[in-house]
């Protein structure tokens with residue numbers, strides 16, 4: 001199965017990051033994820049990310065760092081996630097597609113039912129944070 005390319009944003013605020021819950025009508029219903037979406041033909045991953053976050057959350061973000069790509073095969077679909085660490089630069093969060101969102105500490109993430117493809121993303125983000133702090 002050919003993976004589809006999907007961007008996702010780890011939006012940082014102080015020591016917390018934003019996760020959002022997929023709705024019952026979306027694929028992977030009620031799973032928590034990093035907001036984002038499918039890359040359109042001719043679109044760069046970072047442009048896709050900024051567009052998707054504006055569409056889904058109504059806020060502008062700026063990219064701070066790109067994390068390693070993660071490919072995951074679900075039973076029905078395969079995805080390659082392009083994760084970006086971001087900060088919010090303007091706007092107030094308004095959920096257009098998700099049913100819920102919350103700011104969480106890295107340590108609390110394991111208590112949320114995350115999409116399976118996001119588990120390695122969380123691990124690489126934890127490594128990124130450790131390296132940031134070591135500098």
Ligand SMILES: Nc1nc2c([nH]c(=O)n2[C@@H]2O[C@H](COP(=O)(O)OP(=O)(O)OP(=O)(O)O)[C@@H](O)[C@H]2O)c(=O)[nH]1
Nearest residue numbers: 006007008027028033034035036037038079115117118
């Ligand atoms: N946005 C996002 N999608 C993820 C993550 N993890 C993960 O497995 N996915 C999967 O990647 C695919 C992205 O789909 P999406 O529904 O978010 O993309 P989109 O907004 O462009 O969808 P659309 O076709 O409804 O416009 C879904 O199959 C979703 O389940 C994640 O952290 N963020």
